[in-house]
Amino acid sequence: MGNTTSVHWHGLDVPNGMDGVPCVEPSPKIEPGHYFDYTFQITNPPGTHMYHSHYETIIQELTGLCGAFIIEDPTEYRFGCDYLTLIRSINTIAVASGTTYDIEFAANNPGVWPLHCHMPHHTSNNFTKQTGGMFTTVKYVGETPKGS
Numbered sequence: 001m002g003n004t005t006s007v008h009w010h011g012l013d014v015p016n017g018m019d020g021v022p023c024v025e026p027s028p029k030i031e032p033g034h035y036f037d038y039t040f041q042i043t044n045p046p047g048t049h050m051y052h053s054h055y056e057t058i059i060q061e062l063t064g065l066c067g068a069f070i071i072e073d074p075t076e077y078r079f080g081c082d083y084l085t086l087i088r089s090i091n092t093i094a095v096a097s098g099t100t101y102d103i104e105f106a107a108n109n110p111g112v113w114p115l116h117c118h119m120p121h122h123t124s125n126n127f128t129k130q131t132g133g134m135f136t137t138v139k140y141v142g143e144t145p146k147g148s
Contacts, residue, residue, distance in 0.1 A: 004029045005065065007038060008054035008114075011047070012069065014040045016111025021054045024112050024137045029055055046073040054114070107140040 006029055008020035018040045022029045030036045052066035072078065095101055116122075117134035 002032050003060070004031050004055055005053050005060060006030055006055040007051050009038075009049065009051050009069065011044065011049035012040075013043050013109065014038075016109065016113070019111070019113070020051075021114045023055075024114055026111075042071060044071055046071045046076070107138075110140050110142045113138045113140065 006020040006022050006027060009018075017026045018038050019025050020027045020038070028036050047070075049069045049071070050066065051069050053060035093101060115136050115138050122134040
């Protein structure tokens with residue numbers, strides 16, 4: 001590939017340095033002609049997850065740098081083949097103009113984590129390469145010791 005890229009994992013419990021969002025995390029950019037081995041232990045139960053580029057996302061993801069990451073249960077029946085259809089809005093909460101949502105999550109993996117809309121035109125800054133628009137981060141530094 002002739003462009004810098006990265007791989008961002010959806011739904012997988014990975015260390016922050018393996019999450020693949022180099023603009024906000026200690027994840028590497030993969031330069032043209034180079035590679036990076038993402039190394040992490042699968043701790044999630046069986047299921048289908050998604051991955052996509054998180055560098056120049058608007059261009060790379062919309063030109064096909066995304067796909068499924070399937071964790072199989074070795075005790076279950078296996079089908080002859082798998083088919084994948086990515087429906088972008090399936091995990092997106094529709095937030096109308098002028099409204100807000102409170103979210104609650106378990107913070108158990110220290111790092112700086114991206115939080116953003118997955119409708120590509122919402123984070124594209126008018127289709128430029130930089131990430132922006134409906135994009136922010138959540139910084140978790142770990143638990144505060146009792147008595148502090």
